[in-house]
Amino acid sequence: MKRVFTSILITAFILGSVFAIDYGGLVISDSTLKQNGTQKFVFAEQVDASAYLKVPFSQDGSTVLSTEFAYRFQYDNSQASNFINLSLLKINHTRAVSDGQMTIAGGRYIMADGTGKIFNQTSDGLFASHQTSTMVGSMYFGYTGLVNSFFTSMNVAGVTGEYTRFKSDMYTSTLPYLVVGAEFALPNLFYQQNLSFGSWNFFGTQKLKSNKIYGTISLNGPLMENLYHNTHVVLAGILGDRTTNFAGLAASNLTYYFNYMGLAANAGLTYASKEFQTVTNISGLVTGESWSNLFVPTVSVSMLPLSALYVAAETNVALRADGMKYEGIGLAAVASYQLFNDVAFSLNASTFIAKEEAARQTKISLKAAISF
Numbered sequence: 001m002k003r004v005f006t007s008i009l010i011t012a013f014i015l016g017s018v019f020a021i022d023y024g025g026l027v028i029s030d031s032t033l034k035q036n037g038t039q040k041f042v043f044a045e046q047v048d049a050s051a052y053l054k055v056p057f058s059q060d061g062s063t064v065l066s067t068e069f070a071y072r073f074q075y076d077n078s079q080a081s082n083f084i085n086l087s088l089l090k091i092n093h094t095r096a097v098s099d100g101q102m103t104i105a106g107g108r109y110i111m112a113d114g115t116g117k118i119f120n121q122t123s124d125g126l127f128a129s130h131q132t133s134t135m136v137g138s139m140y141f142g143y144t145g146l147v148n149s150f151f152t153s154m155n156v157a158g159v160t161g162e163y164t165r166f167k168s169d170m171y172t173s174t175l176p177y178l179v180v181g182a183e184f185a186l187p188n189l190f191y192q193q194n195l196s197f198g199s200w201n202f203f204g205t206q207k208l209k210s211n212k213i214y215g216t217i218s219l220n221g222p223l224m225e226n227l228y229h230n231t232h233v234v235l236a237g238i239l240g241d242r243t244t245n246f247a248g249l250a251a252s253n254l255t256y257y258f259n260y261m262g263l264a265a266n267a268g269l270t271y272a273s274k275e276f277q278t279v280t281n282i283s284g285l286v287t288g289e290s291w292s293n294l295f296v297p298t299v300s301v302s303m304l305p306l307s308a309l310y311v312a313a314e315t316n317v318a319l320r321a322d323g324m325k326y327e328g329i330g331l332a333a334v335a336s337y338q339l340f341n342d343v344a345f346s347l348n349a350s351t352f353i354a355k356e357e358a359a360r361q362t363k364i365s366l367k368a369a370i371s372f
């Protein structure tokens with residue numbers, strides 16, 4: 001494996017003398033004050049540094065090798081930690097065909113299901129798609145068990161069995177699922193509406209006793225001038241060591257775009273049944289709790305008062321889906337400013353006012369990003 005990786009890099013640098021290489025980096029500093037329950041505010045710091053390299057293997061740029069290495073320094077609970085990651089190693093080939101465009105990709109990169117509610121993370125695998133003016137079809141075969149768990153948060157709820165392939169202070173593998181996914185979309189099917197279907201299946205390998213099977217359907221598009229909708233329905237089969245549960249998730253939102261300073265208003269509802277489980281930790285709550293046994297109405301606004309200034313605010317109410325029991329209300333706001341093309345700052349604040357004081361959370365963070 002090491003020899004193969006070295007050969008790829010050597011080939012990339014040789015081709016770089018013929019075709020244009022694109023390279024750069026990004027450093028993000030995140031300074032945070034946070035409070036959980038009745039505890040005092042504590043300080044945490046996280047610095048992420050990454051460097052990328054893109055090398056075309058052809059003059060027209062149809063075949064491209066992309067790599068990205070990442071380093072993270074983390075200070076939390078009076079402890080300092082260091083992590084490393086190969087976050088991207090991807091070969092992508094795009095070709096025009098008689099009725100549209102074909103894309104084939106392989107390696108390590110971020111992959112997501114069409115709804116964005118199940119799977120959205122780095123994975124190792126192969127992807128193929130065929131796109132025409134009337135349809136888009138795609139398939140993905142992948143494996144998650146080599147990804148660094150310090151950079152990718154997966155849902156461990158209900159997971160049993162010993163699954164860690166390798167473990168160290170800087171790189172620990174995460175849940176080893178074999179991933180088989182397929183999407184089929186019909187753009188502009190009627191009245192500019194886009195309809196899509198998906199099938200995503202995750203099979204536990206090694207000693208991981210967990211299998212998750214999902215079927216999805218999505219519909220989105222304009223309802224009238226400046227008003228758009230987006231609706232997802234997910235049916236799931238969650239297969240544990242000795243249990244099999246059927247579950248579902250439904251989400252719908254409306255977004256209206258005003259003709260004033262990029263102002264947009266959004267209202268949405270998300271329902272996840274008691275037995276529903278995501279694969280990646282995905283949630284719309286400020287607590288970060290994954291979608292399971294939740295009914296959450298959400299309202300948000302965003303705008304661009306200046307060309308370099310973006311502001312947004314959101315509020316949502318969390319209720320338990322199996323009895324509509326009130327859990328709390330979440331509030332969040334963000335302001336980000338693009339000082340220069342390669343320098344940006346953002347101030348984020350969020351709080352979850354839980355019914356139970358011990359479940360309350362507050363976080364204030366200042367981020368700075370520099371690209372080069």
